[in-house]
Amino acid sequence: LTVEMLQSGAWKKAEFKKFNFDSLGVNPSGGHLHPLMKVREEFRQIFFDTGFEEMPTNEFVVSSFWNFDALFVPQQHAARDLQDTFFLKEPAVATELPEFWETVKDVHEKGGYGSIGYRYPWSQEEAKKLVLRTHTTAVSSQMLYKLAQEPYRPAKYFSIDRVYRNEAVDATHLAEFHQVEGIIADKNMSLGSLIAFMDRFFQKMGITKLRFKPAYNPYTEPSLEIFSWHEGLNTWVEIGNSGMFRPEMLRPLGLEEGVQVAGFGLSLERPTMIKYGVDNIRALVGHKVDL
Numbered sequence: 001l002t003v004e005m006l007q008s009g010a011w012k013k014a015e016f017k018k019f020n021f022d023s024l025g026v027n028p029s030g031g032h033l034h035p036l037m038k039v040r041e042e043f044r045q046i047f048f049d050t051g052f053e054e055m056p057t058n059e060f061v062v063s064s065f066w067n068f069d070a071l072f073v074p075q076q077h078a079a080r081d082l083q084d085t086f087f088l089k090e091p092a093v094a095t096e097l098p099e100f101w102e103t104v105k106d107v108h109e110k111g112g113y114g115s116i117g118y119r120y121p122w123s124q125e126e127a128k129k130l131v132l133r134t135h136t137t138a139v140s141s142q143m144l145y146k147l148a149q150e151p152y153r154p155a156k157y158f159s160i161d162r163v164y165r166n167e168a169v170d171a172t173h174l175a176e177f178h179q180v181e182g183i184i185a186d187k188n189m190s191l192g193s194l195i196a197f198m199d200r201f202f203q204k205m206g207i208t209k210l211r212f213k214p215a216y217n218p219y220t221e222p223s224l225e226i227f228s229w230h231e232g233l234n235t236w237v238e239i240g241n242s243g244m245f246r247p248e249m250l251r252p253l254g255l256e257e258g259v260q261v262a263g264f265g266l267s268l269e270r271p272t273m274i275k276y277g278v279d280n281i282r283a284l285v286g287h288k289v290d291l
Ligand SMILES: COC[C@@H]1[C@H](c2ccc(C#Cc3ccccc3)cc2)[C@@H]2CN(C(=O)Nc3ccc(OC4CC4)cc3)C[C@@H](O)[C@@H](O)CN12
Pocket: 137, 165, 179, 180, 181, 182, 205, 207, 217, 220, 228, 237, 238, 239, 240, 241, 242, 243, 262, 263, 264, 265, 266, 267, 268, 270, 271, 272, 274
């Protein structure tokens, strides 16, 4: 039945087949989850299945204190330079620091807990500078501080959210990416416990052959880079980083002697690009582009 038939009156003589009320309609495409959100959901389920609680990561702006100083990252560390970190202009600084800031100042200047510290004059102004968080470990430090306010209990926290690095962008790096991070607070933990946990965790992602290489982070000692054997590329691929948080970070946060915290992290974009065969990270974000 067309407009022309209606206008000309031809519909009056036309033969129409009977309505088939049993035929199925066209399945309306009601939208799709973004690939990053699909992989994020897979990670979230693995963390929930292994007893982790999700951290509140809704504040992208943090003070340098939580993003760096509380993590024992010295104030002259390259990661704190403009070419690596996005500093806010307005407001430029936090109005105040948490009440334990002097303990952090002391551990940077004089050390403690077996450390000789960095022996430089620590600045409150530097610590108050507001940044777009460069890692979700800026939330982990706040969660551990809150945990230390309560009587000791083992805890497992995770976060999967956006972090910002003022880096040159290329086919696999953007200024913004999603970090996946897990931290485990407990007593009598060793590096072996962390390695065993990561073996189990990544196995649930279908990654079986892991290897670990000593690495360095200002906030973890020892630190390990995590590698996985990539059948397709026939080589070891770096899939993340991990380590035992240092006492110079844990003790000022208020966590008692004997409580250790292990942590590990990876990005969300890398596994998503592999899973969905995306070779340019720009295809994952923003409007559709012909790459
Ligand atoms: C500025 O770059 C940071 C990001 C991101 C990263 C690195 C470290 C951490 C961390 C941490 C940490 C350490 C100690 C304690 C707490 C957190 C988090 C994200 C990925 C970490 N990386 C990364 O994701 N690689 C990766 C992950 C998964 C994957 O596919 C799986 C097989 C299916 C393939 C690759 C390694 C590299 O891609 C690296 O070049 C890029 N890294």
